[in-house]
Amino acid sequence: MPELPPQYNPKDVEEARYQWWESQGLFRAEPDPSRKPYTIVIPPPNVTGILHMGHALNNTIQDILIRFKRMQGFNALWVPGTDHAGIATQNVVEKALAKEGKRRQDLGRDAFIKRVWEWKEQYGNTILYQLKRLGSSCDWRRTRFTMDEGLSEAVTEVFVRLHEKGLIYRGNYIINWCPRCQTALADEEAPREETQGKLYYIRYPLEVPGSEFRVPSSPKTRNPKPETRNYVEVATTRPETMLGDTAIAVHPKDKRYKGLIGKHAILPLVNRKLPIIADEAVDPKFGTGAVKVTPAHDPVDFQLGKKHALEFLNVMTDDGRMTNVPKPYEGLDRFDCRSKLIVDLEQQGFLGPIDEHLHNVGHCYRCHTAIEPRLSLQWFVKMQPLAQPAIKAVKDGTITFVPSRWTKVYLNWMENIQDWCISRQIWWGHRLPVYYCQACAGQAGVRSSEFGVRSKTTPTNYELRTMNKWGVIVSKTAPTKCPACGGTDLRQDEDVLDTWFSSWLWPFSTLGWPKKTKDLEYFYPTSTLVTAQEIIFFWVARMIMAGYVCMKQPPFAKVYIHGTVRDLTGKKMSKSLGNIIDPLEIIDQYGTDALRYTLVTATAIGQDVFLSEERFAVGRNFANKLWNATRFVLSTVASGEWRVASAHSSLITHHSSLTVPDRWILSRLQRTIIRVTTSLDHFLFNDAANALYDFLWHDVCDWYLEIAKIQLNQTSDVRHQTSGVLVHVLETSLRLLHPIMPFVTEELWQHVRSVSGFEFQVSGSTGTRNSKLGTRNSIMVAEWPKASKRMVDDEAEALMERLQAVVTAIRNTRAELNVPLGSRPLVRLSSAKPSVRTFFETHRALLQALAQTGEVSVDATRRREKHAAAMVVDGIEILMPLAGLIDLKKEEARLQQKIEELNRYISQTGVRLRDSQFVTKAPKDVVEDTKARLAQAEETHRKLSDLLALVQSM
């Protein structure tokens, strides 16, 4: 092995190490009944995805778990893959097409799909390569894609099964429609955003039987007296929907409108008669207490429409233009129509006041366009029956959320679950396995014919049987003729399925389902799901439901929900906000291990992660520190001079012959092993990382390495033992740190191994494992450290604490009195306790070296000696005669000068603070700040005075 350079350069290590791991087959897992499986399926990133910090955090956590479990001897499998991400991917390809001046319709469906596949082949694996740079130890041979043949088969299978169970239906419902993407969206895909809008008051004249309606007499008066009122005023945020109004509703108990119920109003500009109905759903306190009812364009109105058998009038096209409306508005964009309507209403005296109105409007989660609630014929999954076992599983603890607070969120959603709209009017995705027989009936036929049609009939769910009668065929394979009439003119439904309809099957579809595979049998149910809170509903809940439907078993036992990555101002990191920190740039600059370490320390269990770029330097520095500690340790174990083989066991058997610092660091190591193991068991990743940082940096490097330098100059027995302890502590620590910082630990471990001649244990080293892996030479498969109770040593820890306290006290005095580095002050320790005296007598050399002192004397009682710095630590008196070591006159003068400066400052500031002008006129924080500074100055003054007295007494 070549010598290690004085600085760790991740670039020299990472790529080569990763390739080596992969070439050694270390990421692979195969069913093996002799071992327990530990399985994670990756939350499949979108094929369009590029790695962001959220991915980095998510995958770092998964990799830590996988590496940890693998070292513990589990047969650890991490299944990777990507999601076809219907709308997102289609958008990307459409954008590329747009650059060529084409639309997808110009290509036609088949050519367009071909184009998407080409795009996928070219760019779709980008994110997977990026995951490799994170060090992810996935079994890449098993990479899956939600549009793979096998996974598509799973999708069809589950659609048909659910259909057979009567859980899939087609129906007219109000859905979220994105006029830009021109597709239906599930509720979760249309998050609401607070939007500043306007509330328009519009006056609908009352119908007077037998005569023309009257124009309102006092349109500009806000509250005309009831007796003069000849119209009903309604409020709306979307005036354009008035063209689809088919009623006006009021609360049945609302006295203001009592007389109007059952009468009619006239729709302004259109002159359609609207019945005035009464319904509890109307809130008398909002607006005017009267509401226009547009059953085809609003979810509440839709319910009213069904209940009161109103007309359903669709007045918008797929791309958000007006249709089936009077001429001046026909074909207008919905927002242009809104403007025109306002002008026209105003001119004709129908417009009341306009208020500013803050409300929540749904937006397309892909393109951010305001969604349009719209009546539409779509496919749905009945969710309530599916939810039952999924609710039970979480309630009875079969599946647990970490942190547990998400349980409530999950249950709350599941218990109020709505049916899932699964059809999407896009081209990229799994086409519905639904075929229509043209001969049987046209009713259930082509979607576009549904729109803009005035229908007197209340929409109903097309029940399964009815659908079949109408020639709707649901089939895994394309039928050649209609089972009902034998007709051969069959057309497959144009729609594709929601992206999540394939990803909800991910935990078992990736393992081979619907085929009964060995993988499925062995690795399912998976162990842990690691994901973000945003997709609890989209994905986690649905996977649980799918698990029970398809496998009769939960998909996983534990769900770890990590936080959201935010910037320092608390904003979510997103491209549009421009506050992204690119993980790949961080890797280039600081290294993968630094990225992983910092991400993990930043995330307390399930808490959001606030990041700034500087934090990654901490991780880099830690890797470098470890690198240099290893360089030092290896330099002490000169190759060939001696072998510290089987040091593990010899350290235990010879424990009593070790020095106190040896016993101390070994004891600290045991505690670290315990803490890291339990922390990882409980998803306390930051705790594990911090424990290792503290131990390695502060215990090992700051103290033990310095002590080792002294011990290595002592007898050959001590030298031998010290080397053994150093190698043991380092090698064990590397293994503990490996899941978090895989690259640097592997690199160093290889060096430690080759130089020291250690034969390290490999986990599950009972033969089968080794022959399967064909290797036993990677830290990846080294055994996870086990704590030895015999090495936990309270006595040594207490003694070392005392030694450290004394050393620190001496260093403190040296620093405060500016004792030059070369000066070696005498130290007189005194303690009444014989055991303490014995300890310091035997560790004199350590004290001298660590605190840079001269002679150390240990007495039972304090010596009478002048000119001494004195302090008491832990019952031990420490005297340091400093005469001759520092220039007393110079020091005295320096102190006196500083004290005078402080005197001036204190008196001036004191006067200033007593000045009422200052106190009343200066800003409050300035006054507070001045007070604080004064207090600080006084404190320093006291200290310097004490020092001066000390110096003067010498």
Add this chain to the structure above:
RNA sequence: GGGCGCAUAGCUCAGCCGGUUAGAGCGCGUGCCUCACAUGCACGAGGUCAGAGGUUCAAGUCCUCUUGCGCCCACCA
């Protein structure tokens, strides 16, 4: 309108079952290129643990309320 989370050092955050003197990193001050590391070493300054009440021998930690910030869900047009 429901639900959840967070308020601890100048900044970003730890602090698990309530238990001695509340920690870390960054930043700041002082002194050091000491033969593993200046991506470093030593020492130091800096905290009424948001506010109020309660439980307890004991509260940063548990309970209640208040204030401020953030997030999720929800059909007030």
